[in-house]
Every structure is written in structure tokens, then in C-alpha cells.
Amino acid sequence: xxxxxxxxxxxxxxxxxxxxxxxxxxxxxxxxxxxxxxxxxxxxxxxxxxxxxxxxxxxxxxxxxxxxxxxxxxxxxxxxxxxxxxxxxxxxxxxxxxxxxxxxxxxxxxxxxxxxxxxxxxxxxxxxxxxxxxxxxxxxxxxxxxxxxxxxxxxxxxxxxxxxxxxxxxxxxxxxxxxxxxxxxxxxxxxxxxxxxxxxxxxxxxxxxxxxxxxxxxxxxxxxxxxxxxxxxxxxxxxxxxxxxxxxxxxxxxxxxxxxxxxxxxxxxxxxxxxxxxxxxxxxxxxxxxxxxxxxxxxxxxxxxxxxxxxxxxxxxxxxxxxxxxxxxxxxxxxxxxxxxxxxxxxxxxxxxxxxxxxxxxxxxxxxxxxxxxxxxxxxxxxxxxxxxxxxxxxxxxxxxxxxxxxxxxxxxxxxxxxx
Amino acid sequence: xxxxxxxxxxxxxxxxxxxxxxxxxxxxxxxxxxxxxxxxxxxxxxxxxxxxxxxxxxxxxxxxxxxxxxxxxxxxxxxxxxxxxxxxxxxxxxxxxxxxxxxxxxxxxxxxx
Numbered sequence: 001x002x003x004x005x006x007x008x009x010x011x012x013x014x015x016x017x018x019x020x021x022x023x024x025x026x027x028x029x030x031x032x033x034x035x036x037x038x039x040x041x042x043x044x045x046x047x048x049x050x051x052x053x054x055x056x057x058x059x060x061x062x063x064x065x066x067x068x069x070x071x072x073x074x075x076x077x078x079x080x081x082x083x084x085x086x087x088x089x090x091x092x093x094x095x096x097x098x099x100x101x102x103x104x105x106x107x108x109x110x111x112x113x114x115x116x117x118x119x120x121x122x123x124x125x126x127x128x129x130x131x132x133x134x135x136x137x138x139x140x141x142x143x144x145x146x147x148x149x150x151x152x153x154x155x156x157x158x159x160x161x162x163x164x165x166x167x168x169x170x171x172x173x174x175x176x177x178x179x180x181x182x183x184x185x186x187x188x189x190x191x192x193x194x195x196x197x198x199x200x201x202x203x204x205x206x207x208x209x210x211x212x213x214x215x216x217x218x219x220x221x222x223x224x225x226x227x228x229x230x231x232x233x234x235x236x237x238x239x240x241x242x243x244x245x246x247x248x249x250x251x252x253x254x255x256x257x258x259x260x261x262x263x264x265x266x267x268x269x270x271x272x273x274x275x276x277x278x279x280x281x282x283x284x285x286x287x288x289x290x291x292x293x294x295x296x297x298x299x300x301x302x303x304x305x306x307x308x309x310x311x312x313x314x315x316x317x318x319x320x321x322x323x324x325x326x327x328x329x330x331x332x333x334x335x336x337x338x339x340x341x342x343x344x345x346x347x348x349x350x351x352x353x354x355x356x357x358x359x360x361x362x363x364x365x366x367x368x369x370x371x372x373x374x375x376x377x378x379x380x381x382x383x384x385x386x387x388x389x390x391x392x393x394x395x396x397x398x399x400x401x402x403x404x405x406x407x408x409x410x411x412x413x414x415x416x417x418x419x420x
Numbered sequence: 421x422x423x424x425x426x427x428x429x430x431x432x433x434x435x436x437x438x439x440x441x442x443x444x445x446x447x448x449x450x451x452x453x454x455x456x457x458x459x460x461x462x463x464x465x466x467x468x469x470x471x472x473x474x475x476x477x478x479x480x481x482x483x484x485x486x487x488x489x490x491x492x493x494x495x496x497x498x499x500x501x502x503x504x505x506x507x508x509x510x511x512x513x514x515x516x517x518x519x520x521x522x523x524x525x526x527x528x529x530x531x532x533x
């Protein structure tokens with residue numbers, strides 16, 4: 001119970017403290033202090049009327065005390081100067097009003113001067129309130145590695161003078177894109193690995209962002225997109241095996257989440273949004289209809305392809321074209337693609353060939369896809385296809401989702417190379 | 421905050437441009453830098469062919485012809501800039517490279533104060 005309150009308050013409290021103290025590390029220590037005090041006192045004395053303000057005030061006062069005690073240490077003088085400039089000498093309490101500075105914090109944590117993996121980890125730590133241990137587990141890296149990554153990122157923010165601010169208008173679009181990309185990456189990491197926690201975390205972050213930026217169509221659409229895909233979580237695996245969208249048990253879909261996503265998407269469209277997340281959310285939504293409107297889907301993949309220039313999107317347009325114009329037409333589109341290392345190109349090609357009755361060619365393509373596969377459920381799935389060449393749905397929206405992850409990751413890593 | 425902006429040039433694009441064009445690009449860049457507010461210590465360096473590297477090994481001084489780091493890119497100059505934060509520093513670094521044909525990259529390094 002108390003833990004839930006803490007998880008919900010962490011981002012707010014930490015953001016306010018970074019604003020007051022001017023240093024993420026110091027703010028984090030102070031917040032931890034305050035939460036520990038709360039864990040001790042609240043069950044005994046009852047929760048304060050305004051828990052957020054209580055936590056911020058307590059943490060801030062502790063931090064000032066601590067800096068004073070350590071006043072002679074050279075390393076702390078700078079922090080003290082900051083803390084004193086930004087907060088008056090008086091003690092603050094829970095009646096003090098603190099602005100919500102989570103937006104400033106997320107823009108700091110997703111700053112392009114930080115390495116991509118650092119942005120992801122830092123966002124989960126600061127806004128998401130995950131512990132270093134949890135983040136390390138989520139990304140399957142040793143605790144020490146994650147801890148170092150976080151520390152290095154916090155030091156870079158401090159030493160390089162990365163601002164704690166919402167970017168000015170001329171920088172806002174590209175910075176917002178960077179923030180959304182981080183959240184999307186977190187979701188996809190959870191999605192493709194089946195590690196549920198990260199997907200849930202990403203949705204929480206997405207909700208916070210829509211709260212903070214209610215009029216940004218891309219922010220609304222990203223949350224809609226995540227909710228639509230996550231709504232099928234329970235239906236995506238059966239006995240550890242991947243289940244394609246068409247074969248999924250629809251009664252396992254989370255209708256409430258789908259409803260929420262559709263409202264968000266409508267809001268994004270009402271804001272005249274036409275960015276890549278709006279288009280992707282619209283496509284995800286179309287995939288949930290039965291029967292699917294392949295003409296509309298092919299059209300939207302065309303729009304998305306023009307927005308992103310991505311060959312992976314083009315691959316998916318080919319899949320939709322197979323439905324409207326037949327496998328032959330789709331193979332023509334596939335042949336134009338330079339994506340030989342993507343296993344989905346080969347599994348798609350295999351499927352199209354199978355539908356044309358070219359089984360020998362299909363087997364070769366499945367074998368190539370298998371060579372490139374990285375996860376066990378996918379491998380078993382493709383092996384099943386290879387052994388049976390069984391007829392089934394030609395495409396899966398889920399696949400697209402995974403391709404997009406790889407693509408996004410690669411492009412972002414390219415962009416941030418040199419940060420390491 | 422104070423930042424040092426280190427201006428790197430790519431050797432390959434240097435070969436592509438005539439030395440006269442290189443000099444003109446350098447002059448134009450220097451003029452742009454000197455016109456900026458909050459700038460100090462503008463230094464323009466001669467080419468790496470004029471560089472000598474000094475090491476001391478067990479009391480013996482060793483001189484090597486050439487730069488310490490031998491790479492395709494070389495440090496062409498530097499200046500100090502006093503601005504509020506990294507975003508302001510990187511914006512200036514980007515602006516300086518507009519219309520510059522010589523293939524620059526500018527490294528932004530905070531100065532220890």
C-alpha cells in the first residue's frame with residue numbers, strides 16, 4: 001500500500017527536489033531519506049494531508065541540513081550555493097506549494113547529449129521510480145553495470161550543464177520526439193521480451209506525459225498505441241508459444257484498455273495530429289477490427305512510410321497489399337526492399353510463397369528466417385511453420401512492432417554514438 | 421557555465437579544398453567566433469605538420485614530429501564560451517557550422533571552474 005503511494009509520488013518529489021537543489025544525485029539521496037522517514041512515521045502517526053508536499057519539504061530540509069554539516073567539504077559548496085539561492089533559509093513544510101516539475105526532469109533525462117541506454121535507465125529511475133536493481137533486471141545487465149551507467153549519466157548532466165528545463169519552442173519538437181522515443185523503447189523492450197514490468201512502466205510514463213502535455217497529439221497517440229498493443233498481452237502467448245493476432249482468443253483482450261486507447265486516439269486526431277505515433281496508433285486500431293480493412297491499412301502504411309522513410313514500414317505495406325492485391329503483388333514490393341538481415345522479410349516472403357504454392361522456395365525462406373531469429377518462442381514458431389508449412393494468417397501486427405523496435409534502436413544508437 | 425569549444429577538422433575534406441579555400445573558410449569562422457558575445461581565448465592553430473609532441477621518459481625528453489593523437493581529424497582551434505547551459509553552447513556550435521564547407525565538428529567541453 002505505502003509502496004504504491006511511494007511509487008506514485010517518487011517522480012513528483014524527485015523533480016521538485018532537483019529544481020530546488022540543482023543536482024540529481026543530491027536530490028535522490030534526499031528523497032530516499034524522506035521516503036524512509038515516511039515509511040517509519042506514516043504507519044504510526046497516520047499519513048499527512050498532503051503527502052507530496054510533506055515528502056518534498058522533509059527531503060529539502062534534510063538536504064540543507066546535510067549540506068550545512070558538510071559545509072567544509074569543497075565538493076558540497078557549489079550545491080549549498082544552489083540550494084540557498086533556490087530556496088529560502090526558512091524551513092519548508094507540507095503547506096508550501098511546490099510546482100510539478102516532472103516535465104523539466106524528463107526533458108533533462110532524455111537529453112540527446114546522453115547516451116541512449118543512459119536516457120532509458122535514467123528515465124525509469126527518476127520518473128518511474130524503479131530501483132537500480134529493478135532496471136538492471138529489466139535489461140538483463142549486472143547491477144554494477146546499471147549502477148555505473150546511472151551514475152555516469154547523473155554526473156554528465158551536472159558537469160556538462162544539461163539544463164533542467166522544458167526546452168524553448170524552437171527545440172521542443174525534436175526534444176519531445178526524443179522523450180517519446182525513450183518511452184516507446186521501454187515499452188518495446190518489455191513487449192518483445194515478454195518482460196511485462198517494462199511495458200507497464202512505459203504505460204505509466206505515457207500516462208504521466210499525457211497528464212503533463214494534454215495537448216500534444218503525439219504524446220496522446222503514443223499512449224494509445226501502447227495501450228492497444230498491451231491490451232492483447234494475455235492473448236499473445238499460449239503455453240509459452242507466440243500466438244499470431246488472427247489466432248488470438250479475443251475474449252482475453254482487455255476491452256477497457258482498448259476503449260481508453262480509442263478515446264486517446266480520437267483526441268489526438270481532433271488536435272489535427274498526423275505524426276508517426278498518430279498513424280501507428282491508427283494502424284494498431286485497424287488491426288483489432290474484424291474483418292480488417294486492408295485497403296485502409298495499406299494506405300496508412302504508405303503515409304507512415306513517407307513520414308519515416310522506413311523500409312520496415314514498406315515491408316508491412318507489402319503485407320497489406322498481399323491481402324488486397326494478392327501475394328504476387330506483395331512479392332514485387334518485397335523485392336524492392338534492401339532488408340536482407342531482417343528475419344521478418346524472410347518469414348513474410350516464405351508465407352507469400354507458400355500461399356502461391358511455391359513450397360520449395362517457401363522452405364528456403366523459412367530456413368533463412370530461422371537463421372536470423374534471436375528468441376526461443378519465435379524460433380519454435382518458425383520451426384512449426386517450417387515443418388508443417390501450415391496455412392495461417394499471412395501477417396502479424398506484432399511482428400511490425402518488433403521490427404520497429406529494432407529499427408528505432410539502431411537509428412537512435414547511430415545518433416548517439418560517440419556518447420559512450 | 422564556461423565551455424571550451426574545440427574545433428575539429430576532417431583531414432579528408434581538407435584535401436578536397438584548395439589551401440586558399442581552407443584559409444578563407446578559417447578566416448570566416450574566426451570572424452564569426454570573434455563576433456559572438458561571451459567569447460574569450462580564441463586560438464587558431466597551425467596544421468599538424470607543424471606540431472611537435474614532447475614526452476618525458478625516466479628523465480629523458482623525447483620529441484616526436486607530429487601530433488599526440490594521429491587521426492584523420494585534427495584540432496584546428498578553440499575558444500572559451502560563457503553561457504547558461506549546454507543547450508546554448510551546442511546551439512552556438514551548430515550555428516558556427518552553417519555554410520562551412522570544410523567539414524567541421526565541434527566538441528563542447530565544460531571548463532573546470
